[in-house]
Amino acid sequence: MNPLQTYLMIAAALFAIGFAGAVLRRNAILMLMGIELMLNAANLSFLAFARHGAALEQVNGMVFVLFSIAIAAAEAGVGLALIIAVYRHFKTTDLDHVNTLRG
Amino acid sequence: MDSLDQIFIRLKHQLVAFAPQAIQPFLSMLLNIAAIIAVFGLLFALVTVLERKGLGRIQNRRGPNRVGPAGFLQFAADGIKALIKEDIVPAGADRLLHFIAPFVLVVPVLLAYSVLPMGRNMVAIDLDAGVLFFFAAGAATELSPFLAGWASANKYSLLGALRAIAQMLSYEIPLVLAAVPVVMMAGTLSTVQLVDAQAGYWGWLPNWHVCTPWGLAGFILFMIAATAESNRSPFDLPEGESELVAGYFVEYSGFKFALFFLGEYLGMFAVSGLAITLFLGGWHAPLPWLTFLPSWFWFFAKLLLLIAFFIWIRGTLPRLRMDQLMNFAWKFLLPLALINLVVTGLCRFLPGDGWKGGLLQWLVGGSILLMAWWGLGRFLSTRRGWTKRTYRYAE
Amino acid sequence: MTPNLFILALLVIGGAAAAMTLRNLIHCALALALSFLGLAGLFLHLNAQFVGFAQILVYVGAVSIVILFAILLTRGGDTQEPPLPKKGLLAGGLITVGVFAILSGGIGGSHLLPLVHPSPPAPSEPTVAEIGKVMMLSCVVPLLATGVLLTAALLGALLLALKEKQTEPPSRP
Numbered sequence: 001m002n003p004l005q006t007y008l009m010i011a012a013a014l015f016a017i018g019f020a021g022a023v024l025r026r027n028a029i030l031m032l033m034g035i036e037l038m039l040n041a042a043n044l045s046f047l048a049f050a051r052h053g054a055a056l057e058q059v060n061g062m063v064f065v066l067f068s069i070a071i072a073a074a075e076a077g078v079g080l081a082l083i084i085a086v087y088r089h090f091k092t093t094d095l096d097h098v099n100t101l102r103g
Numbered sequence: 104m105d106s107l108d109q110i111f112i113r114l115k116h117q118l119v120a121f122a123p124q125a126i127q128p129f130l131s132m133l134l135n136i137a138a139i140i141a142v143f144g145l146l147f148a149l150v151t152v153l154e155r156k157g158l159g160r161i162q163n164r165r166g167p168n169r170v171g172p173a174g175f176l177q178f179a180a181d182g183i184k185a186l187i188k189e190d191i192v193p194a195g196a197d198r199l200l201h202f203i204a205p206f207v208l209v210v211p212v213l214l215a216y217s218v219l220p221m222g223r224n225m226v227a228i229d230l231d232a233g234v235l236f237f238f239a240a241g242a243a244t245e246l247s248p249f250l251a252g253w254a255s256a257n258k259y260s261l262l263g264a265l266r267a268i269a270q271m272l273s274y275e276i277p278l279v280l281a282a283v284p285v286v287m288m289a290g291t292l293s294t295v296q297l298v299d300a301q302a303g304y305w306g307w308l309p310n311w312h313v314c315t316p317w318g319l320a321g322f323i324l325f326m327i328a329a330t331a332e333s334n335r336s337p338f339d340l341p342e343g344e345s346e347l348v349a350g351y352f353v354e355y356s357g358f359k360f361a362l363f364f365l366g367e368y369l370g371m372f373a374v375s376g377l378a379i380t381l382f383l384g385g386w387h388a389p390l391p392w393l394t395f396l397p398s399w400f401w402f403f404a405k406l407l408l409l410i411a412f413f414i415w416i417r418g419t420l421p422r423l424r425m426d427q428l429m430n431f432a433w434k435f436l437l438p439l440a441l442i443n444l445v446v447t448g449l450c451r452f453l454p455g456d457g458w459k460g461g462l463l464q465w466l467v468g469g470s471i472l473l474m475a476w477w478g479l480g481r482f483l484s485t486r487r488g489w490t491k492r493t494y495r496y497a498e
Numbered sequence: 499m500t501p502n503l504f505i506l507a508l509l510v511i512g513g514a515a516a517a518m519t520l521r522n523l524i525h526c527a528l529a530l531a532l533s534f535l536g537l538a539g540l541f542l543h544l545n546a547q548f549v550g551f552a553q554i555l556v557y558v559g560a561v562s563i564v565i566l567f568a569i570l571l572t573r574g575g576d577t578q579e580p581p582l583p584k585k586g587l588l589a590g591g592l593i594t595v596g597v598f599a600i601l602s603g604g605i606g607g608s609h610l611l612p613l614v615h616p617s618p619p620a621p622s623e624p625t626v627a628e629i630g631k632v633m634m635l636s637c638v639v640p641l642l643a644t645g646v647l648l649t650a651a652l653l654g655a656l657l658l659a660l661k662e663k664q665t666e667p668p669s670r671p
Contacts, residue, residue, distance in 0.1 A: 012602050014514055016596075017594055020590045021518030024586055029523065029569055043537075062546050063629060063637055065546070066629070067644055073560060076561045078658070080565065081656075081659040084572060084658070087571075087572040093572050231626055249563070290627070
């Protein structure tokens with residue numbers, strides 16, 4: 001198994017764990033943590049391809065990952081502010097209880 | 104005098120040559136690490152005594168004077184006391200987090216020393232993104248107050264921890280923004296190249312970054328933000344001795360408390376070292392005829408000067424309240440740092456060479472910065488207006 | 499797979515698994531920070547110095563702390579979650595294994611990947627100056643758009659988290 005496959009397997013495992021956590025945990029903050037794990041798994045696979053892949057330019061992978069980190073940080077900030085605002089209204093972070101719009 | 108300058112490097116080369124070829128890189132790195140820990144550990148010990156004596160003199164008293172000649176072995180007494188004290192962990196505390204909190208503080212701070220050039224050829228590792236590594240190591244220490252405050256199972260230490268983290272996060276932004284103009288003008292993030300860019304003398308004035316208007320403003324901003332980052336007075340509300348006893352490490356005793364103390368002081372030295380590298384010319388001598396003194400002497404002389412400055416500020420200024428702290432960071436330092444960035448760009452493209460260019464830089468850049476400082480001080484940071492004092496009595 | 503790569507991978511995956519399954523929310527967030535640190539180590543292995551240090555600065559130094567603050571603001575003193583039901587754990591394990599199987603099937607069975615084995619010899623590591631050149635010359639529009647996005651996110655987060663103004667004045671004696 002060449003190094004590229006090793007890194008991609010690690011990224012796949014990280015993505016799978018993040019996905020399962022984001023889908024199954026009921027707490028909103030844990031769901032956000034799962035999403036962050038999935039984004040990090042994608043970053044890792046980008047860098048693995050940039051280093052061990054067939055493309056010649058390593059810089060493109062790094063620039064993409066830098067943008068991804070910045071955007072993920074912005075998304076985490078806004079997401080957590082949303083969770084705090086929802087908590088203030090519903091007094092719970094359990095997403096199953098935030099169901100007043102259910103038809 | 105090259106021989107005295109490189110004496111430590113040649114000593115290291117001679118020691119490493121005794122080992123077999125295969126492990127020589129590891130031995131070299133190990134010697135670097137041992138040297139850093141030894142030197143800065145001794146400096147920590149010295150500075151604790153110097154600080155207590157300095158503060159004492161500022162407050163018209165003598166400071167510790169019983170242990171050793173004029174009290175200079177006080178650090179040994181403090182160390183022995185810290186080691187033999189009983190290590191108390193509160194009953195409801197989270198034992199694992201309580202244990203690792205001091206290490207989360209000390210380990211990243213020691214890592215940050217590896218990119219500081221302490222003399223000619225005397226840097227532990229020459230990273231291409233050295234300044235970013237330093238700030239990343241500084242950011243990694245921010246989890247430690249939280250771990251300490253949370254794991255102590257004490258409402259007051261949790262409160263102190265949250266205040267400490269809010270303060271550290273708020274002041275990290277002016278700290279990094281004050282370093283960005285230097286990186287912009289030198290064109291590199293590597294600390295060794297930053298020091299090399301400040302070489303040379305211009306008449307008898309050194310070519311340091313602090314001798315330019317944007318560099319001086321950046322240096323002042325950096326030092327203020329650094330004082331706040333290491334929780335030193337006047338920004339030491341999280342560990343306010345008269346208010347929260349010891350803030351987030353109130354439940355720590357014995358050696359772990361000493362480790363927190365060590366981590367805080369090492370952080371202070373590290374950020375002073377970075378200020379020296381970025382603004383004060385690293386290991387260069389200030390005047391052209393003083394270059395016979397070795398480079399490491401100049402680095403440590405500047406370091407001691409900055410430490411004396413920290414001690415002086417601690418003894419002189421009163422403590423800032425939490426809301427005053429936050430206002431100061433967000434409404435004064437941050438806009439000033441951004442304006443400094445713009446002024447740096449302006450100074451980069453001003454015409455002129457030699458002394459005319461320098462004079463133009465100082466006139467234009469200095470006037471914009473002074474106006475910004477005055478304007479922000481007057482209008483932005485004290486927006487609260489005094490309202491009529493009202494009283495509410497208990498029913 | 500060298501020993502230090504193995505340790506880092508263990509740290510990453512172990513931290514992620516702990517973050518998703520532990521009961522105490524604070525422990526979950528701290529395990530996530532540990533996973534991010536391991537990821538930074540992996541980034542450094544992949545010759546990405548700038549990205550690795552940016553990962554520590556942004557994720558460990560800021561995002562983890564924001565998550566911890568949000569946990570404290572929405573939970574207060576009690577951060578114990580109710581224990582996951584057995585069905586939940588089983589479903590979680592199945593989903594994890596399923597997604598991992600799909601992805602690794604794609605990785606292992608791809609006919610393109612063996613073309614890059616053995617890896618080309620380590621090309622010279624891109625310096626920060628090169629990253630800066632690419633960002634300013636060819637990627638300047640995404641850079642400015644990211645700046646606008648970060649400003650909008652900052653303002654939006656502030657507005658969302660602000661307390662609502664009191665609609666009734668406080669009663670006076």
